[in-house]
Amino acid sequence: MKIPILRIPFTDKDIEYIKNGIEDILRSGQLTLGKNVIDFEKRFADFAGTKYALGVNSGTSALEIFLRSIDVSKSSVIVPTNTFMATATSVIHAGGKVIFTDVMRENLCMDPDDLQEKIRKDTKAVILVHLGGIITPELKAIQRICEDNDLYLLEDAAHAHGSSIDGKMAGSLGDGGAFSFYPTKVMTCGEGGILTTNDESIYKNAETLRDHGKPDHRFNKHTEFGYNWRLSEIHAVVALQQMNTVDWILGERRRIAKAYDKKLKNISGLSPVKIPSNVKSSYYKYIAYLDDGIDRDPIKTKLNEDYGISLTGEVYADPCHSQPVFKNYPGTMVNKSGDKFPEAEYVSEKHICLPLYPGLSEQEIDYVVEALGEVL
Template structure:
């Protein structure tokens, strides 16, 4: 039985429905910033529990728009090193400096104590990434820390569609949240992103920046050096259809995760990540930790070649501060020359200091795996995943 990394839950009937909707958009004469975009934003605002939802080109663009809306420039922003590089790029692309921080292996998310140690005089914000769709229970500590130090708390919700902690939806905990609709995400439009916020001021600024800086209050005259971060009406129509399916798909993901929870105990050498109490997850990833003696690469290769089971990508196997990009650029985006910064981003910038040690994030990067999980997986497929995982571990340990 072959179990792929990902299988999009789109049937032939779905494709026909989408084709009719795309045809309607094409015949409407409105290909951008039209009724489909407005409907998508309205539906996502309701889905996320936020007052405002503003569509844009990507999750990365969403983070950049939030940072720009907050007026943060030539400052430092703390991000976890256990994240995709786009989180750090959003900081650099808005002319700010990255400070990497460690993670708690129990949640995969930022460690508030390490964040507190890394705050500098010019620090303006903290980006909390809900890794794997997990909202850390330490979020209240992070909120208090940010309030005490006058820092903005920004949420990277790329993994957290439909997730909540103690009733608080992802994206509504900090000042704003950034979602991604990349194909691997719980909800997708192929490409695209969404900013959610309860702040009228942030929402209005994001709308201006995503549309070339056009200011409705000035009859669409340019008031800011904006950019084109818009989505097309075709993308929005796909998004509307996704929102109609969201509740059912998330429910299916939760059922599959529950099956794994109930049956993974029989697999020696693996411990599933325990979700925080009060956490509702849409299970962007089903995460488990391997015993120290097990080689992840060998395990993944064995499962794929012998049992045709493909484990999904980790979150993350390579820590952001170790990426080769930082050999050629500083943490504020300036070029290096022979390992030395040619110039800093601004006077007094300390972007050339070492990133530091991250034992918690290193543990996460080294030890975890992600089991395949998508809406139309069958019980037989899930059982095959666990069976092949168990047999592969036994073979690696020489027990077969």
């Protein structure tokens, strides 16, 4: 049996929907920022529970557009070190400087105590990352810190389509939310992203920045130094198909996670991350910690070579503060020289992510669990 890193299921019905949509686009002559983008934005705003949603060409773009909309130039922005580098580089590309915090191993998200310690006079925003689809149970503490210090709160929700806490959806928990539609993500349109917000000013600024700084894309008048961050109509059609099936997608991910929760109870050597009772995860990843003394790389190699099981990429194996790029560009990361990140380093070294995607069968789940029992 072979268990690949990823499968992206499109049924014949899904493909027919996309083919018909693309044909309509080609016949219409409008290939970008048309009715499909508008429809996608409206439906995703309803899904996330926000007033506004802006379709863009990537989740990275959504992050940077928000940061440019609030003007973080010459300011610092606080980011957890355990995230994909795009979270940090979006700050730098928007003209800001990044400060990294440690995380909490229980949920892989930002440590609010360390956040409080890292705030400087020039700090303007905090980016909270819902890693693996988990929203931190410390959300209220982080929101309170941001309110008390007059800081914007941006959610990096690249992993968290459909995640919620206390009934509130990811993307509606701060001043803005950035989602990715990259092929590995919970929802995909190949390449794409969306920015959610309830703030009209942020939305208007973001809309202008998306299309080279033009408030109205129909006219060649520029009021900001924007960029080409547009979402094409073809990508939007695929995104609309994903909106049609998102409940099934989330249901499948939660079914598989529930099966792992049950079946892994008798497997020694690893401990799955527990999702807080008031959180519904999208389960972008199913994350488990290896016991002390167990090295991840040999386990991954043995599962692949002996059992045909490919574990998915970690979240993440290398903390951002350790990336060599910051030595090449001094002044972009402005942590103090003595800052330590012990929990992030533990997370990065000790976790694995099990195969999880819609369509994974009970037989395949059993096979993964049995193989883990044999190699651990």
